Every structure is written in structure tokens, then in C-alpha cells.
Amino acid sequence: MFEASRAKALNKLDNFVENNLGEYSRLRNFDFGPEKRSNVSCLSPYITHGIINEKEVIQKSLNKFSFSKNEKFIQEVLWRTYWKGWLELRPNVWTDYLLELNKTKNEFQNNQDYLSAIEGRTNISCFNEWVKELKDNNYLHNHTRMWFASIWIFTLELPWQLGAEFFMQHLYDGDAASNTLGWRWVAGVQTQGKHYLASEWNIKKFTNNRFQNIKLNENAPPKVSEKSYQIIKQDFNNPPNIEDKNLLIFENNLSFEITDFKDNNFKKIYLVSNSNENRSIKLSEKLVKFKSLLIEDQEQRLKNKSSDCQIININEITNIENCCGLYPTVGENLDFINSKNLKIDFLYRNFDQLAWQYCNKGFFNFKNYIPKIVSTFN
Numbered sequence: 001m002f003e004a005s006r007a008k009a010l011n012k013l014d015n016f017v018e019n020n021l022g023e024y025s026r027l028r029n030f031d032f033g034p035e036k037r038s039n040v041s042c043l044s045p046y047i048t049h050g051i052i053n054e055k056e057v058i059q060k061s062l063n064k065f066s067f068s069k070n071e072k073f074i075q076e077v078l079w080r081t082y083w084k085g086w087l088e089l090r091p092n093v094w095t096d097y098l099l100e101l102n103k104t105k106n107e108f109q110n111n112q113d114y115l116s117a118i119e120g121r122t123n124i125s126c127f128n129e130w131v132k133e134l135k136d137n138n139y140l141h142n143h144t145r146m147w148f149a150s151i152w153i154f155t156l157e158l159p160w161q162l163g164a165e166f167f168m169q170h171l172y173d174g175d176a177a178s179n180t181l182g183w184r185w186v187a188g189v190q191t192q193g194k195h196y197l198a199s200e201w202n203i204k205k206f207t208n209n210r211f212q213n214i215k216l217n218e219n220a221p222p223k224v225s226e227k228s229y230q231i232i233k234q235d236f237n238n239p240p241n242i243e244d245k246n247l248l249i250f251e252n253n254l255s256f257e258i259t260d261f262k263d264n265n266f267k268k269i270y271l272v273s274n275s276n277e278n279r280s281i282k283l284s285e286k287l288v289k290f291k292s293l294l295i296e297d298q299e300q301r302l303k304n305k306s307s308d309c310q311i312i313n314i315n316e317i318t319n320i321e322n323c324c325g326l327y328p329t330v331g332e333n334l335d336f337i338n339s340k341n342l343k344i345d346f347l348y349r350n351f352d353q354l355a356w357q358y359c360n361k362g363f364f365n366f367k368n369y370i371p372k373i374v375s376t377f378n
Ligand SMILES: Cc1cc2nc3c(=O)[nH]c(=O)nc-3n(C[C@H](O)[C@H](O)[C@H](O)COP(=O)(O)OP(=O)(O)OC[C@H]3O[C@@H](n4cnc5c(N)ncnc54)[C@H](O)[C@@H]3O)c2cc1C
Pocket: 028, 040, 041, 042, 043, 044, 045, 047, 048, 076, 077, 078, 079, 080, 081, 083, 140, 141, 142, 143, 145, 146, 149, 167, 171, 173, 174, 175, 176, 178, 179, 180, 182, 183, 186
């Protein structure tokens, strides 16, 4: 489903905009099955890795339809931006998640219900199919992610932290912000007291009756968390002088040619790959491979333009002097940099600098600023 190249990503985007975008808001909630995904874009594995970016996607959609016809699609694309910004302002949510995950993993390593869930051997057949689909295709439809997480938490009664880890291990679009906050939202700890309960009728309706006899706990109360998170004020300012420095690019920005810094002169570009030994969440082999193919694709495109570039392991960045880096965002790469106390001048995208200032409250507040954000694209 997902070929690891920018050329393929652009084809997918063009094809979706041309043929399916018009029906997106009417059909997007349906999961018609893994072979019938044309009602959604399936662009998330590429957007997450910066192979294509939000601005590019939104601009192409606006070349086809007006803002009002496209509003739902643009909102969905910017949900991702909102979650990113929300987490940037409260990075402790990620660090606390990893601490809780570590503790829970020890408690559940031999738990039979947990092992049955990740092997797709529960007595809920739709859930078992989704486990298989997640491992085979490394993607799940958004509605299915909501049902999956809800069944995991409220019917199978497993900790959300383990479910979020399971997604991160397999999803090609696995992202610290969208994933952690998506699971917190379903559990009812993101918007305190509001959880998402999957129900039999809803699954039947939006899967076109592909599943029958789904016995779920449809009355569970939301999970409760004692913790609340204040905004930690962050500066997202770019350093004054970046010319002739070395540039580090992490796995979230793998299309240098569409970044704000494409016209700057860098001495050399280092494409940084991160192996499982440095990750708190160990990724599946297929996901590791997908990431390395995307990095190689970027290397090839840079070499075609005669840029001096090299792929390095994240352990090697300690040896690179006089460098700056495209900001890797809250997640495993930033954790590595912080754990080694490395002082790297980060370069932030203009788009994030603008959008993240509106992520201090809920998405309904953020939505008010969408026209303003989009108006800066021209
Ligand atoms: C529990 C849970 C975990 C999730 N984990 C991730 C994750 O790790 N990475 C990830 O990218 N998304 C995640 N999502 C959000 C969403 O499910 C996916 O982005 C979407 O399904 C991707 O498919 P698509 O590209 O076909 O989406 P489309 O419907 O075509 O949407 C276009 C783009 O908008 C963005 N988008 C759409 N819906 C959402 C959303 N609800 N939240 C954030 N961004 C959205 C994505 O970048 C997507 O590619 C999660 C949602 C839930 C409920």
C-alpha cells in the first residue's frame, strides 16, 4: 500500500485530489475494508515523515475545490498540526507516557489478555482482524483506530499505554503526538471526563455490516488521571546565522526540497537514522525498513541535485561540529538529543511557528485560526 518514495507519495496525493477528495466529507468515516481505501487519502505515512507536507497537501486540495468545499479535509490535515503543537507546549505528557509505559510493560509482560490482544486471539472477531491488518498493512482507518483503542481500553480492560505502544510499533505513520494524544482522548484523560465508547451499531454501520455480533462494554466510565499539564512556554525561534553550517535532518522532515531552508547554503547535510537500540518503543522490522527506505530516497534526491549528503546513525551526531538541525519535534529523536545533552540549534518551520501558538486551548478554538493559517500559504 505504501511505497517508500516522494514520487509515489505525490502520485497518491494527485490521484486522491483528482478522484476522491470531492466525496471525502461524506464518506471519510466509512471503513470499507483494507482493499477499499479510496474514500480517505492514506497520506499519513508520508506526512508524518515530511515526505510531503501539510501546506503542499492543502494547497493541492485548494487548487481543485474552494475552501468551503474542502473545509473538512483541511481540518483533518490540521488536526495533526494541532496535536503536534499541543504536545510541544506540554512535552511532559510524552515523558510521563514513556515512564508509565515502562512500568505497565513490566506488570503486563506475561498477562494472557494482553498477549491474546496483540496476537489477535480475543473473542472479538473485528478486533482480531484489525490486529492482523495493522501488522500486515501498517495502517488502520481513523474510525477503526478509535474503535480499536476503545475496545482495548473499555472491553478488554487493558492499559491505554500498552495499546499506544502497539500502534507505534506497527503504524507507518506512528507519531508521538497524534498517537499518544489520540489514545489519551479515547481513554478520557485528554479531555478529562470525555471518552470515546465504541458501539456495535456504529461499527456495523460504518463498516457496511462487515462484522456481526460484536459484544462490547458500551457503558464503561472514562479513565481518570490525577495529572494535569500546564503549558511550558517554549521558544520556537530560529537562530540568526545558519549559512555554511552542517545540517541534521531527522525522520520527520525527509523532503529538504520543500522546507523553508531549501535556499540556504549548508556545508553538508546529514540524514539521521535512529535504530531500535536508542528507542524506548521498539519498532517492527517492517517499520524500520520503511523508514530506512524513505531516508535513502531522500539521499538519492539530494545527490541528484549534487548536494553533499550522508546517512548517519543518531549515535554519530555527537561527532558533528558546527551544526544545526531541522527540529525533530517531541519524540524519540529529541529524547536522544536531550539524553546526551547535545546543544543543537533547531530550525522551526514557519508553518509550525504560526500554528503552534494557537494550540494552547482545545481544537475548537484552534479551528477559528484555520483560515488565517491557510491564508499565509500564498
Ligand atoms: C488512537 C489513535 C491513534 C492515532 N495514531 C496516529 C499516528 O500515530 N499518526 C498519525 O498520523 N495519525 C494518527 N491518528 C490519526 C488518524 O487516525 C490518522 O492520521 C488517519 O487515519 C490517517 O489516515 P489518512 O491519511 O487516510 O487520513 P485522511 O482522513 O485522509 O486525512 C488526511 C490527513 O489528515 C491528518 N489526520 C486525519 N485525521 C486525523 C486525526 N484524527 N488526528 C491527527 N491527524 C489526522 C493525517 O495527517 C492524514 O494523513 C490516530 C488516531 C487515533 C484515534
